Amino acid sequence: MTLSGGLSRPGERDRPIIKFMEIDWTFCLALCLIAGAGALMLFSIAGASWEPWAAKHLVRFGLYFVMMVILAMIDLRLWFMIAYPVYVVGLILLVAVELVGDTSLGATRWLSIGGFRFQPSEIMKIGLVLALARYYHGLSADSARLSWRLLIPAFMIGAPVLLVAHQPDLGTAILIAATGLSIVVLAGLSWRVIVAGVVALLAAIPPFIIFVLHDYQRNRILTFMNPEADPSGNGYHIMQSKIALGSGGLMGKGFGLGSQSQLNFLPEKQTDFIFATLAEEFGFLGCFSVLFLYGAVIFMALRIASISHSHFGRLAAAGTTATFALYVLINGAMVMGLAPVVGVPMPMLSYGGTVMLTVMIGFGLVQAVRVHRYTEVTSGKGSLM
Template identity: 90%
Template sequence: MTLSGGLSRPGERDRPIIKFMEIDWTFCLLLCLIAGSGALMLFSIAGASWEPWADKHLLRFGLYFIMMIILAMVDLRVWFTLAYPVYGVGLLLLVAVEVVGDVSLGAQRWLSIGGFRFQPSEIMKIGVVLALARYYHGLSADSARFSWRLLVPAAMIGAPVLLVAHQPDLGTAMLIAMTGLAIVVLAGLSWRVIATGVIGALVAIPPFVLFVLHDYQRKRVLTFLNPEADQSGSGYHIYQSKIALGSGGLLGKGFGLGSQSQLNFLPEKQTDFIFATLAEEFGFVGCLWVLALYGIVIFMALRIASISHSHFGRLAASGVTATFALYVLINGAMVMGLAPVVGVPMPMLSYGGTVMMTVMIGFGLVQAVRVHRYTEVTSGKGSLM
């Protein structure tokens, strides 16, 4: 029973059935449409077979969808309490990767615990969002705008970024850095500081590329600038991706008829370059359909952030949304040759359980912000000072 204006009686919103009804099911439907589109593409590029990708893709999504619903029921104050511990555990696991991590394809990114193999960097994508949201929850507007206290979020972002970049995993390091910066900006950072930082970053890019990046990473950047210089070598990925994109035209070649993917000319067709496969088979219209789904999800997630009564909830939901939007932006730019190939998949469309898990945990947090949007998170306990 509710009071006038649609507000529940005190304590009524804590009932599980009320929480369940408060979940945004339209948002859930959009996620199902994106994951379903990914399953169809994986079915197509496997030669009209559910194996080896489409069946696992749908199974993982189903399990993570249930997990998202469960996380949506978790009180926002619990997320607030766990923010620093999650960040701390993630940071310790990243340090553990440096010491005892598994090496695969020349990179040390994985940990194996009891037969379970995972990337701690994925935990940090959520940990950074939670920790920064909690920190800024307890910070005054003036301090968030510009003060010595900004050194704390700078360190909170910089530590995991450096550890992940050292693995090396430039794509994930970029995502963590850009997500962290997005939260700092949304928290109220002065525009003068932002402008100064942008100018400094632009100045630092050339020496960073020349003297900091690994040789293969530097080669990727140079290939991005001139992919036609080595079409059968370092520029092969981008060159084949552009062929797939262009050959699809307006309506595409048809479901299961993409020559670049079906004949295995397109590398990583089920993961990093699945969007190029989509463009080849369904053309410009198919790409617009999927991008529209992504756009609506991002808009709805930001709207959920805007209605939260707590600063922590607003920043946490916005941070998760920023991570998701960056996945889409970076992968789309990479596939079109507008950004270097950095191994960032298209979320929920590409095959892969680790990124899907991170995205769905993040959306569980977004839904928790919606379900508990009237919850007042105690102020003054978010600061590390």
């Protein structure tokens, strides 16, 4: 029930049913369509079988979707209160990876606690967004534009990036760094600093590649520049992906008829290169349709960010959206041979529970910003009173 003029009665917006109705269900539908397309492709590449990937993909999405709806009901002030604790816990867990982490395939990225194995870097993706949004919420426009206070977000971004890069996990390190920098720019960073930072970054790339990267990471960069030089070795992934992309044409070969994936020429066909499988079986039109859905999700999420009454809500939703957009951009460029292979999956489309969990927690935050868009978040303790 509302007052004249469509304004809710005091406290009415806190009712669960009202909050539930405030969720953007068009946004949810777009997520369901992307996840459904992923299940369809996983069913195809498994030889028209729900096992071992498609069924688990759908079950996980269903569980995480319910979780997203629950998170959307959480008051934005509570998200504000837990921002720094989540970041600190994520940072401690990243340090723990360095000390007691599990090593697999030459990388130490996982922690095992009570039989549960997870990557702390995924927690940091959410923690960094929350922490930076909270930090800038209490900062003046002049300080956000250019001041010594910028050293604090620089440390907040740099610490997890260095820890993740040391694991080594270059793809996730790039994703975390790009997400953090996106929030700093959106918060109002001076264009002079942005231009100077871009110039410094470009100048630092050659020595970074030569002196910092591991040999296999350096080989990935060189292979990306000329994959034909080693088509059966380091260039194999990119070459097979390009073949799959090109052979799909306008309409594709048809569902279940992609030779690159069905005959196992395409590596990591269920994770990193599932978009190439989609291109081979459904062609340009299929790829365009899925990218349109991704674009719609990004647009709706940014619109949600723009209508929030709190600076914290705007930055938190925009930062989460930036992470999602970077997933799509990096994976798409990687599959098309426009970027080195760095192990970043296509969100919601690729098989894998960890990335999907992180993305859906992030979208739970985005929906919480929408549901509580009129909530005023104080820059102090973030009281719920």
